[in-house]
Amino acid sequence: MIYDITRKVTAALPVWPGDTPFQVTPMLRKAEGASVNLTTLTMTAHLGTHADAYYHYADDGAFIGEMPLEAYIGPARVVTVTKADGPLMPDDVGEVQGAQRLLIHSPVSELGAVWPEQFPYLSVTLIDWLAGQGIRLIGLDSPSVDAFDSTDLPCHHALRRHHLVNLEALDLRAVPDGDYELVALPLCLDGACGSPVRAILRKAVMREA
Numbered sequence: 001m002i003y004d005i006t007r008k009v010t011a012a013l014p015v016w017p018g019d020t021p022f023q024v025t026p027m028l029r030k031a032e033g034a035s036v037n038l039t040t041l042t043m044t045a046h047l048g049t050h051a052d053a054y055y056h057y058a059d060d061g062a063f064i065g066e067m068p069l070e071a072y073i074g075p076a077r078v079v080t081v082t083k084a085d086g087p088l089m090p091d092d093v094g095e096v097q098g099a100q101r102l103l104i105h106s107p108v109s110e111l112g113a114v115w116p117e118q119f120p121y122l123s124v125t126l127i128d129w130l131a132g133q134g135i136r137l138i139g140l141d142s143p144s145v146d147a148f149d150s151t152d153l154p155c156h157h158a159l160r161r162h163h164l165v166n167l168e169a170l171d172l173r174a175v176p177d178g179d180y181e182l183v184a185l186p187l188c189l190d191g192a193c194g195s196p197v198r199a200i201l202r203k204a205v206m207r208e209a
């Protein structure tokens, strides 16, 4: 069983205010005699469900194509939080022992393709704690790991400090809490500060002893 936890990319999918929405421009059309349909894509690197590169908030940070791929594949735990706004603390998340990746399901997932007026985000306290528990990736359904109006982005910087990676704008509506295998690979883009991902969860396959 596969859970697709990726937001569907359409021209109407909201992006961060002021950022570049998704657009498909036809360059060639079969209907007009061309041998193929050929489209050009225009979009922000932070389109829908995406991974941030360290370069997004640090000039000397890695581009998305240089981020550690292994962090985006492997065991992941989904936990639901009830907080719809404000910073998340360790108590909000609960037990993470044995998890390597943590995906936080908040009320934002239930909004669907609507920009959330408010959303929960991480805290440096939570990131420090999760890093100490051996977590490598933190995924949110919120559009940012920091508060909407944050300019110093303490949570983004804390992730890099701990060599953690993050996913934003997941859609966890259909996923029961529990342990899964995550696959959410960013594209190998030079110079880019992020990349859309196709994020999926599947139930871990029991291996024969």
Ligand SMILES: [Zn+2]
Binding pocket: 046, 050, 051, 052, 143, 168, 194
């Ligand atoms: Zn981002």
